[in-house]
Amino acid sequence: MCGIIGYIGKNNALPKLIEGLKKLEYRGYDSAGIAYFHKNNIKIIKSVGRIQELEKKICFKEQSQLGIGHTRWATHGKVTEKNSHPHQVGKITIVHNGILENYQDLKKILQEKGYSFKSDTDTEVACAYIDYEYQKNPLHNMSEILKNCMNTFIGSYAIAIIVEEIPNQLFVMKKDSPLVIGLGTNEIYVASDISAFADKVSNYIILEDMEIGILTTNEYQIIKNGKRKMPTLKKIDTKNQSSDKKQFPHYMLKEIYEQSEKIQLWNTKYLNHIMELPDISKYKKIHIIGCGTAYHAGMIGKYLLEEYGNIEVNVFIASEYRYQKLFIDQNTLVIVVSQSGETADTLSCIKRVQQYKAHTLGIINTEDSSIARSVEKVIYTKAGQEVAVASTKAYTSQLYIFSMLAIRLGIINHNLTLAEIKNTYHQLPQKIKEVIHKNYDNLTSLLWNYNNIFYLGRNIDYVTMMEGSLKLKEISYIHSEAMPAGELKHGTISLMNEETCAIVMATKEELIPKTISNIKELKARGTKIVLLTLDNLTNSIEKECYDEVIWIPKMAPYVQPILNVIPLQIIAYNIAKKRGCDIDKPRNLAKSVTVE
Numbered sequence: 001m002c003g004i005i006g007y008i009g010k011n012n013a014l015p016k017l018i019e020g021l022k023k024l025e026y027r028g029y030d031s032a033g034i035a036y037f038h039k040n041n042i043k044i045i046k047s048v049g050r051i052q053e054l055e056k057k058i059c060f061k062e063q064s065q066l067g068i069g070h071t072r073w074a075t076h077g078k079v080t081e082k083n084s085h086p087h088q089v090g091k092i093t094i095v096h097n098g099i100l101e102n103y104q105d106l107k108k109i110l111q112e113k114g115y116s117f118k119s120d121t122d123t124e125v126a127c128a129y130i131d132y133e134y135q136k137n138p139l140h141n142m143s144e145i146l147k148n149c150m151n152t153f154i155g156s157y158a159i160a161i162i163v164e165e166i167p168n169q170l171f172v173m174k175k176d177s178p179l180v181i182g183l184g185t186n187e188i189y190v191a192s193d194i195s196a197f198a199d200k201v202s203n204y205i206i207l208e209d210m211e212i213g214i215l216t217t218n219e220y221q222i223i224k225n226g227k228r229k230m231p232t233l234k235k236i237d238t239k240n241q242s243s244d245k246k247q248f249p250h251y252m253l254k255e256i257y258e259q260s261e262k263i264q265l266w267n268t269k270y271l272n273h274i275m276e277l278p279d280i281s282k283y284k285k286i287h288i289i290g291c292g293t294a295y296h297a298g299m300i301g302k303y304l305l306e307e308y309g310n311i312e313v314n315v316f317i318a319s320e321y322r323y324q325k326l327f328i329d330q331n332t333l334v335i336v337v338s339q340s341g342e343t344a345d346t347l348s349c350i351k352r353v354q355q356y357k358a359h360t361l362g363i364i365n366t367e368d369s370s371i372a373r374s375v376e377k378v379i380y381t382k383a384g385q386e387v388a389v390a391s392t393k394a395y396t397s398q399l400y401i402f403s404m405l406a407i408r409l410g411i412i413n414h415n416l417t418l419a420e421i422k423n424t425y426h427q428l429p430q431k432i433k434e435v436i437h438k439n440y441d442n443l444t445s446l447l448w449n450y451n452n453i454f455y456l457g458r459n460i461d462y463v464t465m466m467e468g469s470l471k472l473k474e475i476s477y478i479h480s481e482a483m484p485a486g487e488l489k490h491g492t493i494s495l496m497n498e499e500t501c502a503i504v505m506a507t508k509e510e511l512i513p514k515t516i517s518n519i520k521e522l523k524a525r526g527t528k529i530v531l532l533t534l535d536n537l538t539n540s541i542e543k544e545c546y547d548e549v550i551w552i553p554k555m556a557p558y559v560q561p562i563l564n565v566i567p568l569q570i571i572a573y574n575i576a577k578k579r580g581c582d583i584d585k586p587r588n589l590a591k592s593v594t595v596e
């Protein structure tokens with residue numbers, strides 16, 4: 001979602017701001033803008049659409065040592081230049097990520113005081129309110145001004161501010177939206193995440209909630225509750241910051257391919273240390289929460305933990321969980337799954353469950369993210385930076401961790417031997433490669449022009465199909481629906497005819513005959529079928545059952561879901577490519593969903 005960049009330093013701010021915005025592009029946006037000091041005046045340039053459009057309007061010959069920039073993902077008000085950031089009111093210019101919930105009330109108060117508004121945004125109201133406090137404060141003490149604003153603002157915000165009369169300071173404040181400060185040599189950056197400046201600085205500070213930062217070219221002050229505090233300096237880990245597309249046409253494809261080598265990395269990191277992972281069987285209740293793909297990973301986790309751990313697990317969508325009645329206490333473990341570690345709905349659940357004294361374990365990709373810092377224990381998924389909006393390698397990394405947690409219990413409950421387990425995981429990278437290199441051409445030609453595609457499966461295969469369906473929707477804009485195959489005849493089969501199409505997964509051996517019966521019911525109505533099933537069944541599944549088939553190598557059930565999702569990622573990618581979609585940056589979507 002919205003991305004913030006800010007720069008103060010010895011170099012020209014303009015290319016720095018644009019470079020930073022480009023690094024934040026992956027978060028998702030629909031307009032962009034910058035504001036910078038030029039000869040003691042603040043200049044603002046904005047554009048709807050891609051950063052390239054903004055770049056065309058900028059005169060890079062102009063010199064500036066202080067500026068802020070923003071990519072906006074519209075929340076309040078349409079995608080227009082007038083609604084894009086930066087916003088300027090009076091002496092104040094700001095960029096904002098988050099939502100100011102009480103902006104309507106503040107707008108009324110400010111209108112009564114003579115302020116008028118040009119945009120439909122909550123951000124312009126925040127800007128006007130900062131100006132109002134600024135005008136009231138005779139000494140223009142920014143620490144006091146911003147503290148008063150934070151005491152008035154309700155909602156989430158990371159805000160970077162420049163002030164017309166203070167051309168040598170950059171201000172930031174934050175609550176519930178991420179903001180980091182990068183410390184270079186005679187230059188300081190601020191951004192929504194460290195990827196915006198990771199190659200420029202060696203240390204950074206994570207701004208905490210209700211903190212204010214006052215920054216100059218080579219000094220920083222962090223202030224909380226009116227008092228200066230010494231922040232913790234963190235070192236940039238450049239290993240995790242590579243976002244090079246290499247020879248691939250899209251990040252998504254690169255990230256699909258990476259899954260095989262990532263398994264090798266995870267094997268070294270986790271497989272040899274299974275018994276060092278937390279023993280989750282000691283809790284009376286286990287809840288898993290996440291959104292989108294992370295929720296699907298949690299659902300797979302449920303099946304694996306129940307199967308191998310013999311413990312009941314319930315999985316919840318975070319945006320629902322945050323408002324539902326909870327029956328949890330100190331005997332509950334809440335497992336929180338997130339790639340970005342910044343998802344607002346997921347983060348809010350942690351704050352809530354902590355009030356019930358429940359324990360929290362994070363399965364998180366982004367180190368030092370807000371969620372990683374909020375949970376009691378964290379297992380990092382080590383997928384590396386995921387750039388494409390559609391999650392692929394982060395999902396398989398989450399499944400990998402769940403499979404480890406499950407077989408840790410399975411070693412005791414199911415008499416699994418370590419040698420057998422290790423052998424299975426060591427085979428996985430090669431099997432993934434095999435699946436990636438299958439021929440998907442006929443299947444893509446069959447599917448790409450449908451407006452609706454059903455994704456069917458039973459048991460754990462159904463969950464994999466939920467993830468496959470989400471992948472297709474996100475990047476190809478084809479509507480699709482995932483459904484347990486056995487549920488079709490309770491309503492949805494009324495839609496099925498010669499014009500419909502279903503992708504069906506059947507890899508849970510004891511249920512394959514049942515799924516095949518469901519396929520026959522669809523075939524009888526003329527529906528086209530793409531079947532994804534196990535390669536040991538090539539001779540036993542009748543050809544009449546499918547129009548196209550992908551044979552997936554059969555593996556142990558605890559890793560089968562990792563392999564099964566690969567063809568679905570490729571199907572979604574190929575279809576989106578054939579339809580000419582913007583695969584890495586699908587419309588309306590954001591990589592990091594930092595608003596509710």
Ligand code: M6R
Pocket residue numbers: 290291292293294337338339340341342343346389390391392470471474590591592593
């Ligand atoms: O960063 P998170 O894992 O918390 O994000 C959760 C979802 O927003 C995310 O998985 C989303 O569904 C992806 N775009 C799916 O590909």
